[in-house]
Amino acid sequence: MGLVPVAGDSKEMGLGGGFVVPDTNSFGQTFRDYDAASERQKSVEEFYRANHIHQTYDFVKKMREEYGKLDRVEMSIWECIELLNEFVDESDPDLDEPQIEHLLQTAEAIRKDYPDEDWLHLTGLIHDLGKVLLHPSFGQLPQWAVVGDTFPVGCAFDESNVHFKHFKENPDYDNPKYNTKLGVYSEGCGLENVLMSFGHDDYMYLVATENRTTLPSAALFAIRYHSFYPLHKHGAYQYLLNKEDRENLKWLHIFNKYDLYSKSKVRIDVEEVKPYYLSLIEKYFPAKLKW
Numbered sequence: 001m002g003l004v005p006v007a008g009d010s011k012e013m014g015l016g017g018g019f020v021v022p023d024t025n026s027f028g029q030t031f032r033d034y035d036a037a038s039e040r041q042k043s044v045e046e047f048y049r050a051n052h053i054h055q056t057y058d059f060v061k062k063m064r065e066e067y068g069k070l071d072r073v074e075m076s077i078w079e080c081i082e083l084l085n086e087f088v089d090e091s092d093p094d095l096d097e098p099q100i101e102h103l104l105q106t107a108e109a110i111r112k113d114y115p116d117e118d119w120l121h122l123t124g125l126i127h128d129l130g131k132v133l134l135h136p137s138f139g140q141l142p143q144w145a146v147v148g149d150t151f152p153v154g155c156a157f158d159e160s161n162v163h164f165k166h167f168k169e170n171p172d173y174d175n176p177k178y179n180t181k182l183g184v185y186s187e188g189c190g191l192e193n194v195l196m197s198f199g200h201d202d203y204m205y206l207v208a209t210e211n212r213t214t215l216p217s218a219a220l221f222a223i224r225y226h227s228f229y230p231l232h233k234h235g236a237y238q239y240l241l242n243k244e245d246r247e248n249l250k251w252l253h254i255f256n257k258y259d260l261y262s263k264s265k266v267r268i269d270v271e272e273v274k275p276y277y278l279s280l281i282e283k284y285f286p287a288k289l290k291w
C-alpha cells in the first residue's frame with residue numbers, strides 16, 4: 001500500500017485521478033435520496049421497513065453462526081460473480097442493473113485512479129459478492145437479510161440510519177439491554193467486537209478470512225463495513241471504534257466514492273477486463289473457496 005489516503009469530503013468533485021463524481025445516478029436523480037417521491041423510493045422504503053424490524057441482536061447471532069460454517073457451496077470467485085448476474089438489489093435507490101455491472105464499474109473506476117493498488121481493484125470487484133446469499137443454494141435469503149445499509153445491533157440505533165423510524169417496530173428498540181448508547185459494548189471496544197446487522201458485508205468478510213485471503217486489513221475492513229453509512233458518511237457510532245478502525249476508515253472513505261458514484265448505465269466489456277481480474281484473484285485467493 002504505497003499511497004497515504006486522506007479522509008474525503010463527499011462534496012469534492014474530482015477524485016485523485018480522473019474520476020469525476022457525477023451529479024446524478026442512473027435514474028437521473030441525486031444519489032442516495034431516500035425521500036424522493038418515486039416508485040423506486042417507495043419499494044426501497046418497504047425494504048428498509050422489513051430490514052429494520054427483523055434485524056435483531058438474536059437474529060444476527062444466529063445467522064453469523066449458521067453462515068459462518070461455510071458448508072453450502074464450493075466455488076471460485078469468478079463463478080460467484082457469474083451467479084450474481086441474475087440479481088437486482090431492491091434496497092438500492094441508485095441502480096437497477098445486475099450486480100456484475102456494478103462490481104466491474106467500481107473496480108475499473110478505482111483502477112484508473114489508483115493503478116498501483118491492485119488489492120483495492122480486487123476489493124472493488126468482490127465487495128458485494130456476499131449478495132450470493134439471495135441464491136437458492138444459500139436458502140434464498142430475503143433481501144432484508146442480505147442488502148441495504150448496515151448498523152450495529154446490541155446498542156441504540158442511531159438516527160442517521162436511513163428510514164430510522166421503522167426501528168420502532170424492532171423488538172430490541174424497547175429492550176433495556178440493547179437500547180442504551182453503549183448497550184452490550186464498551187467505549188472504544190473496536191468494531192471487531194461489535195455485531196453488525198447481518199448481510200452481504202459481514203458474510204463476504206467471513207468468506208474471505210476463512211478461506212485465508214492474503215488481502216490487507218484495509219481491504220477486509222472495506223468489505224466488512226462498506227454498507228455502514230451511519231459511520232462512514234455520518235460519523236455516527238464513533239465511540240465503538242479503536243485506533244486500527246480509525247486507520248482503516250480512511251481507506252473506506254476512498255473506497256466508498258467509487259462504490260457509490262460509479263453507478264451508471266455505462267457498460268463494461270467483461271471479456272476484455274476478465275484476464276486482469278483473474279490474475280488478481282489468483283494472487284489473493286485460493287482457486288476454490290468454501291461458501
Ligand SMILES: O[C@H]1[C@H](O)[C@@H](O)[C@H](O)[C@@H](O)[C@H]1O
Nearest residue numbers: 089091092147148149226227
Ligand atoms: O442499497 C445499497 C446496496 O445494497 C449496497 O450493496 C450496500 O453496500 C449499500 O450500503 C446499500 O445502501
Ligand SMILES: [Fe+2]
Nearest residue numbers: 127128226227
Ligand atoms: Fe454493498
Ligand SMILES: [Fe+2]
Nearest residue numbers: 102127128259
Ligand atoms: Fe457496492
